[in-house]
Amino acid sequence: MLNKKAGKLVCVGTGMRMAGQLTPLAKSYIESFDVVIAAVPNMFTRKWLQGVAKEYVCLLDHYDDTKVDGKTRRDTYRRMADTILHEVRQGKKVCAAFYGHPGIFACISHMAIADARQEGFEAHMEPGISALDSLVADLGIDPGTFGMQSMEATQFMIYQRQIDPTALLVLWQIGIAGDLTLKRFETEPAHLQIIVNKLMKTYSPDHEVILYEAATHPLEQTRADKIRLCELPQAALKQITTLVIPAANKMQIDQEIVDQLRALSDSRVAWPLLVQVLLK
Ligand SMILES: C[S@@+](CC[C@H](N)C(=O)[O-])C[C@H]1O[C@@H](n2cnc3c(N)ncnc32)[C@H](O)[C@@H]1O
Secondary structure, three states: OOOOOOOEEEEEEOEOOOOOOOOHHHHHHHHHOOEEEEEOOOHHHHHHHHHHOOOEEEOHHHHHHHHOOOOOHHHHHHHHHHHHHHHHHOOOEEEEEEOEOOOOOOHHHHHHHHHHHHOOOEEEEOOOOOHHHHHHHHHOOOHHHHOEEEEEHHHHHHOOOOOOOOOEEEEEOHHHOOOOOOOOOOOOHHHHHHHHHHHOOOOOOOOEEEEEEOOOOOOOOOEEEEEEHHHHHHOOOOOOOEEEEOOOOOOOOOHHHHHHHHHHHHHHHHHHHHHHHHHO
């Protein structure tokens, strides 16, 4: 049997909405582990965590690193993972909590788990309710109907990507689209115009897109604003906005593949018949 070191790490998600979206398993880790380390922006969730955790460490101040010359969000995320690991190395049972799902667009937990395992500590992730889960429920979109593509807005901008207009496209972090400095927390119409121009190679300027913001507490309204793609540069966006682009075209049958599959099922029907004839 492997001899694991004393420290332990579990990364949990708190869901999108304050209270109610935390799984019982995540809650039990938060309440029972030696220390809870969190990067949770919602003040009420933070207060609740502080109240129930045996010890609480807040990672949010690490974002200030981006104000230092030469440092970017990458340095912030690295330092957050290092802070988590520091506690694990003390031999503590550490619960790292992130809003939404701890592993969706949340590289810190992936880094911390990989580092902890590399150093011989037990580490794992518990799933949480993500913005995508909320989107499916709030907008009534089933990603299985036409298929779904999901990517980060700036990544879509700066890499050559093949978009399938017959499937749903979800662009995360549209509110900081085009930020190459990895320091900013907003975008500008000029940057959004560039992403719109790129999207217009696939979609018409009039294609209806949705600006989605899940409510994060009971007094907040979910935003699901439908606008034309060409209106995006003038739209008010937040850090939490997700851009949802419904399919524009109908799926086309791939007749060659359908014929190959039909031939397979035809031959399966034919084989038992052939066996029966031979055995007569
Ligand atoms: C760093 S990612 C974190 C995602 C989070 N871990 C999750 O599981 O949803 C931040 C992005 O998630 C999406 N997001 C976060 N909060 C949201 C909300 N309340 N409504 C819609 N999308 C949200 C936005 O695209 C935002 O730019």
